Structures are given as C-alpha cells and as structure tokens.
Amino acid sequence: MGFTQELRRQADGIYQAIFDHPFVRGIARGQLEKEQLIHYVKQDYEYLNAYMRIYGIAISKSRTREEIAMFNEQIAYILNREVQPHQIFCQAAGVNFEELQGYPLAPSAHHYIRHMLTVAHEGSLGEIYAVLLPCPWTYLEIGQKLLAEVQPTSDHPFYEWIDFYGRLSGDVTEKFIHALDRWADTAREEERQRMADHFLQSCQLEYLFWDMAYRQEDWPVAMPMISHSSK
Ligand SMILES: Cc1ncc(CN)c(N)n1
Numbered sequence: 001m002g003f004t005q006e007l008r009r010q011a012d013g014i015y016q017a018i019f020d021h022p023f024v025r026g027i028a029r030g031q032l033e034k035e036q037l038i039h040y041v042k043q044d045y046e047y048l049n050a051y052m053r054i055y056g057i058a059i060s061k062s063r064t065r066e067e068i069a070m071f072n073e074q075i076a077y078i079l080n081r082e083v084q085p086h087q088i089f090c091q092a093a094g095v096n097f098e099e100l101q102g103y104p105l106a107p108s109a110h111h112y113i114r115h116m117l118t119v120a121h122e123g124s125l126g127e128i129y130a131v132l133l134p135c136p137w138t139y140l141e142i143g144q145k146l147l148a149e150v151q152p153t154s155d156h157p158f159y160e161w162i163d164f165y166g167r168l169s170g171d172v173t174e175k176f177i178h179a180l181d182r183w184a185d186t187a188r189e190e191e192r193q194r195m196a197d198h199f200l201q202s203c204q205l206e207y208l209f210w211d212m213a214y215r216q217e218d219w220p221v222a223m224p225m226i227s228h229s230s231k
Contacts, residue, residue, distance in 0.1 A: 003184035003192065004133070004177045007199045011134070014203040018138055019145055021207065023214040027142075028150050030157045037093040040213035041086050042103040047209070048078050050113040051135065057120040058128045067125070067179075074172055081168070088161045104223050108212035112205035119198050126183030129176050130195035134202040136173040139165040 001009070008015075018024060023040070026032035055071040062068045083097070090097045105113065119131040143166025146152070152159040184192055211217070 002181050003195075004181050007130075007196060008137075010196070011200055011203045014200070014207055015138060015141060018203075018207050018210060019142065021210045021214070023210040024142055024146075026214075027158050027161065028146050030152075032092070034093040034095075035216055036213055037089040038095060038100060039106070039216045041089050041093075041097070042100045043106055043109040043209070043213065045086065045101050046103065046105055047109055047113060048082060050116065051132070052078055054116050054120045054128065054132065058125060058132075061125045061128065063125070070175060070179075077172065085161045085164050088158060088164075092157045106212050106217045107219060108205070108208040108217055112202070112209055115198075115201060115205060123194065123198070124183075124187075124191060126180065126187055126191060127195055127198055129180040129183060131198040131202050133173070133176045133180060133199060134206050136169050136176065138203065138206045140169045140173045143167070143169065 023032065023036065026036070052075050055075050059068050059071045062071065086100075087097050090100065116131050119127050123131070143162055143164070146162045147166040150156065150162065152162050156162070180195070184195065187195070
C-alpha cells in the first residue's frame with residue numbers, strides 16, 4: 001500500500017465523522033441556518049488566505065520549476081475559482097461576500113492555521129504536502145459522496161457547491177497525493193512519521209472547522225476587533 005493510501009486508511013474514522021457531521025448533513029439536505037453559513041464563510045475566507053501564504057512558503061522550499069508552477073497555479077485557483085463556493089453560501093444566506101471579509105479567527109480556525117504555518121516554517125516540502133493534503137482530499141470525498149447520495153439538481157440550494165468540490169477538486173488532490181508519495185519514497189522513517197502526524201492532525205482540524213461553523217464557535221470572552229496583522 002502506498003504512503004498516502006495508508007494515511008487515508010488510518011484517517012478513515014475521521015473522514016467518516018466528517019461525512020456524518022451535521023454541517024455536512026445540512027449541505028446534503030439543503031438546510032443550514034443563515035448564521036452557520038455566514039460563520040463558515042467568514043472563517044474560510046481567512047483560512048484560504050492563510051493557505052495561499054503557505055503555498056508561498058512552499059514555493060520558497062521548492063526545488064524545481066514544475067513545483068513552483070504547480071503552487072503558483074493553485075494560488076490562482078483559490079483566487080479565481082474557489083470564491084465560487086463562498087458565493088454560493090452567501091447567496092443562500094442572503095448576504096454579500098464582501099461583507100464577510102476581514103473578521104478575527106475563531107479558536108478552531110486559529111488552531112488549524114497555526115498548525116499549517118508551523119509545519120510550513122519548520123518542516124520540509126514533504127511535510128508541507130502532508131499538512132495541506134486533507135484540505136482538498138476531504139472536500140473532494142465530501143463532494144463525491146454528496147453527488148452520489150443526493151444526486152442534486154439545479155434547484156438544490158447547494159447544487160453548485162457539491163458539484164464544485166465533487167468534480168473540480170480532484171486535480172489538486174491527485175497532484176498532492178502524487179507529490180507526497182514520491183517524497184515518502186526517499187524520506188527517512190522519522191520524516192515519514194512526522195508527515196503522518198501532520199496529515200492526521202489536519203484531518204482532525206478539518207472536522208473541528210465544520211464543527212466551529214455549525215456551533216458558531218467564538219472565544220469564551222468577546223474579542224475586541226483585532227487588526228489583520230495580529231491574526
Ligand atoms: C477548512 C477548509 N478545508 C478545505 C477547503 C477546500 N479547499 C476549504 N475551503 N476550507
């Protein structure tokens with residue numbers, strides 16, 4: 001079994017918990033509260049900003065032009081394409097996307113972003129692939145599962161969201177899986193273990209991110225508005 005297939009096997013319990021999470025079930029049923037959708041978009045907008053910054057760190061650790069080009073393409077994908085799922089949630093919630101930008105991070109989003117940034121700064125390029133992979137991979141499987149289960153039509157409020165992740169996010173997932181497997185082929189045992197740990201931790205944090213949005217998680221004591229630089 002390849003390295004990433006073994007990681008997927010180890011993470012299966014977390015993947016199943018994500019598929020069963022009430023936010024994901026709410027996407028399937030087309031029923032989520034406006035406040036839950038808004039909380040998700042506010043947090044995910046900041047999450048994807050951080051994700052692009054991590055691509056920037058990955059570029060600084062890249063060894064070939066092909067790697068640099070791949071990360072560059074993925075930044076463009078987030079900027080130009082991945083705004084669509086946010087806009088679909090905003091439409092369902094009846095709010096403007098622009099109004100939901102620049103908010104402070106809730107605890108679980110903060111934790112997930114710090115986890116990725118720490119690995120990106122301290123780890124190898126292989127460790128960066130491992131920490132980033134659960135993001136596209138869990139969404140691809142959510143999308144594929146919902147396409148098969150719900151068979152949504154254009155009157156479903158989240159039809160385009162399901163279609164976007166079920167059909168379009170396969171490409172980046174495949175590229176990261178391939179890159180991580182190649183890296184693992186030559187990595188020493190300690191690095192393979194670190195990559196496995198980062199991957200599993202990101203899977204757990206994917207679950208927590210859904211949970212944060214569903215429960216509209218916030219800090220126990222209200223945060224004064226903080227500036228972008230201190231996020
Ligand atoms: C938290 C999270 N994880 C994954 C994705 C899908 N790129 C996302 N938009 N947000």
